[in-house]
Amino acid sequence: MEIKTVGVVGCGLMGSGIAELAAKCGYNVVVREVNDDLLAKGLKRVQGSMARAVEKGKLSAADRDAALARIKGTTAWNDLADADIAIEAAIENLELKKNIFKELDAVTRSDAILASNTSSLAVMEMASMTRRPDKVLGLHFFNPVPVMPLLEMVRTFLTSEETYSVARKWGEGLGKTVVVSKDAPGFIVNALLIPYLLDAVRMYENGFASKEDIDTGIKLGLNHPMGPLTLLDFVGLDTTLFIADEMFKELKDARYAAPALLRRMVTAGYLGRKNGRGFYEYSK
Numbered sequence: 001m002e003i004k005t006v007g008v009v010g011c012g013l014m015g016s017g018i019a020e021l022a023a024k025c026g027y028n029v030v031v032r033e034v035n036d037d038l039l040a041k042g043l044k045r046v047q048g049s050m051a052r053a054v055e056k057g058k059l060s061a062a063d064r065d066a067a068l069a070r071i072k073g074t075t076a077w078n079d080l081a082d083a084d085i086a087i088e089a090a091i092e093n094l095e096l097k098k099n100i101f102k103e104l105d106a107v108t109r110s111d112a113i114l115a116s117n118t119s120s121l122a123v124m125e126m127a128s129m130t131r132r133p134d135k136v137l138g139l140h141f142f143n144p145v146p147v148m149p150l151l152e153m154v155r156t157f158l159t160s161e162e163t164y165s166v167a168r169k170w171g172e173g174l175g176k177t178v179v180v181s182k183d184a185p186g187f188i189v190n191a192l193l194i195p196y197l198l199d200a201v202r203m204y205e206n207g208f209a210s211k212e213d214i215d216t217g218i219k220l221g222l223n224h225p226m227g228p229l230t231l232l233d234f235v236g237l238d239t240t241l242f243i244a245d246e247m248f249k250e251l252k253d254a255r256y257a258a259p260a261l262l263r264r265m266v267t268a269g270y271l272g273r274k275n276g277r278g279f280y281e282y283s284k
């Protein structure tokens with residue numbers, strides 16, 4: 001099976017990145033959002049990211065124009081009918097994702113591959129909403145999608161060998177290094193990352209150290225590119241909370257129990273870089 005058209009559901013942080021990367025790699029992209037405002041916001045993010053790539057000399061203006069022309073934004077499910085592969089990148093909520101898979105199963109061709117960019121949820125639950133569970137898998141990209149080199153692939157009990165190999169070839173063609181995980185909560189990366197991020201919030205909440213010192217300690221002591229609270233702002237506090245809550249629901253393991261501070265910050269609208277304030281301010 002040859003992939004020519006890529007469907008993307010959700011044009012937030014991750015969906016816009018997946019759309020951008022796929023378009024830059026020559027695929028036709030159809031990206032669906034829930035309303036025109038969110039779609040415009042998402043497409044603006046794609047344009048901004050490509051403009052930065054042009055400024056840095058990583059993309060020519062002609063290639064940018066060609067890539068942008070390959071992206072079609074929509075709010076209509078039917079526009080995904082021609083997708084050879086469709087990737088869901090809506091918020092981390094299982095019920096919502098299950099409904100999206102039901103829609104995708106109804107509107108796409110029966111031979112199309114359906115994937116989820118979920119960070120932690122059971123891909124099998126989404127596959128069970130379709131009449132083609134053998135064509136469903138997890139394709140977990142990392143933020144920012146055009147830059148981060150990893151793609152975590154998630155195979156369920158029912159993902160077929162053909163689906164796996166077509167998706168793997170496609171992912172490698174996007175320039176990613178692939179790692180493969182079972183359909184277990186958090187897969188490889190988040191099973192390890194989420195307890196670490198939550199511990200950093202607990203440490204700050206308990207007055208153990210200042211946020212700057214927690215971040216500097218990890219950055220310089222462990223040679224990480226950024227500390228955990230900066231990373232939380234980057235990932236999104238709401239997204240991290242969604243992931244932690246879903247993992248706790250499934251595992252009942254205290255390591256995944258979100259600290260009250262994280263929940264309060266999300267309720268107060270401190271979501272991280274994406275809306276200008278999280279543990280740090282990003283007013284510009």
Ligand SMILES: NC(=O)c1ccc[n+]([C@@H]2O[C@H](COP(=O)([O-])OP(=O)(O)OC[C@H]3O[C@@H](n4cnc5c(N)ncnc54)[C@H](O)[C@@H]3O)[C@@H](O)[C@H]2O)c1
Nearest residue numbers: 010012013014015032033034089090091092118119143235
């Ligand atoms: N943020 C990260 O660093 C990161 C990394 C890897 C994976 N993920 C996962 O990717 C997914 C998306 O995360 P994000 O950070 O992009 O979130 P986000 O909040 O930035 O974007 C989600 C978008 O999905 C849209 N959406 C919701 N329901 C929809 C529907 N029915 N149809 C179309 N669009 C819909 C929302 O309007 C929103 O714009 C989540 O499952 C998350 O766990 C996130």
